Amino acid sequence: MGKEQDTVLKIKNVSVVFDGFQALTDVNVKVKRNSIHFFIGPNGAGKTTLLDIICAKTKPTEGNVSFYPADGEKVRLTGMKEYKIVKEGVVRKFQVPSVFVNLTVEENMELSLKENKGVWQSVFHRTSEEEKALIDETLKKVGLEKRKDILAGSLAHGEKQWLEIAMQFVQKPEIILLDEPAAGMGKPETFKTGELLKEIKKECTIIVVEHDMDFVKQIADCVTVLHEGKVLMEGDIHQVLADETVQAVYLGRGGERNA
Numbered sequence: 001m002g003k004e005q006d007t008v009l010k011i012k013n014v015s016v017v018f019d020g021f022q023a024l025t026d027v028n029v030k031v032k033r034n035s036i037h038f039f040i041g042p043n044g045a046g047k048t049t050l051l052d053i054i055c056a057k058t059k060p061t062e063g064n065v066s067f068y069p070a071d072g073e074k075v076r077l078t079g080m081k082e083y084k085i086v087k088e089g090v091v092r093k094f095q096v097p098s099v100f101v102n103l104t105v106e107e108n109m110e111l112s113l114k115e116n117k118g119v120w121q122s123v124f125h126r127t128s129e130e131e132k133a134l135i136d137e138t139l140k141k142v143g144l145e146k147r148k149d150i151l152a153g154s155l156a157h158g159e160k161q162w163l164e165i166a167m168q169f170v171q172k173p174e175i176i177l178l179d180e181p182a183a184g185m186g187k188p189e190t191f192k193t194g195e196l197l198k199e200i201k202k203e204c205t206i207i208v209v210e211h212d213m214d215f216v217k218q219i220a221d222c223v224t225v226l227h228e229g230k231v232l233m234e235g236d237i238h239q240v241l242a243d244e245t246v247q248a249v250y251l252g253r254g255g256e257r258n259a
């Protein structure tokens with residue numbers, strides 16, 4: 001208790017070697033509960049590998065990741081099965097939208113709620129009034145409440161991303177991992193994504209891998225900069241933008257990344 005109370009995730013001494021290639025070296029990061037925590041850095045810095053480590057898609061060569069649920073004992077994620085980590089409340093949204101395009105927005109949400117119930121329950125389970133209310137409330141948070149009866153395939157790119165975020169959030173996770181949620185979006189959509197994540201972080205923690213620095217500036221509580229598999233620095237966005245080494249390896253002159 002005490003010191004750890006605010007920490008929801010602890011990455012401890014994590015190193016990863018792929019066939020002799022050192023992708024991560026002794027990475028230590030603590031993520032605060034109800035924060036938006038970014039991993040940024042040049043291509044190949046190890047950001048995606050780190051997300052893979054958190055959700056146990058990849059095993060670290062050394063080190064481990066622990067999750068501290070709001071109610072309950074510390075859970076060691078390293079070594080767990082991926083689906084068990086989802087059940088623990090740590091979910092991930094990949095970069096490419098993977099909604100069911102021939103189902104409506106609402107049906108996609110229903111499926112997402114059933115995902116945690118196991119095959120038989122999913123087949124026979126009918127969505128309760130309570131679950132419908134939860135779906136409506138969640139769709140409202142991402143601005144899709146008026147689109148619930150349309151096919152997900154007819155949503156715009158940004159709307160598909162928001163639907164997928166809603167599909168994760170409706171499962172009431174404690175941590176959502178997002179892989180470049182603003183990729184392929186224009187400025188207004190990116191801004192809206194940021195605003196909805198700020199709303200969502202009131203109820204969970206959000207870990208994001210992202211290249212769009214305007215987006216990072218808009219919503220980051222903490223930024224970890226990775227470079228060649230190591231933590232280069234960590235701090236709030238102002239500290240990161242002002243850091244000369246970060247500017248040299250990742251950001252262009254004037255503290256902006258040349259996209």
Ligand SMILES: Nc1ncnc2c1ncn2[C@@H]1O[C@H](COP(=O)(O)OP(=O)(O)OP(=O)(O)O)[C@@H](O)[C@H]1O
Binds near residue numbers: 042043049
């Ligand atoms: N399964 C693997 N086998 C071998 N090398 C890998 C594997 N996965 C990743 N790598 C290497 O590890 C390094 C880190 O990759 P990673 O995808 O984590 O970087 P990243 O920071 O997410 O990059 P980007 O911004 O381009 O997505 C890269 O050099 C990559 O080629």
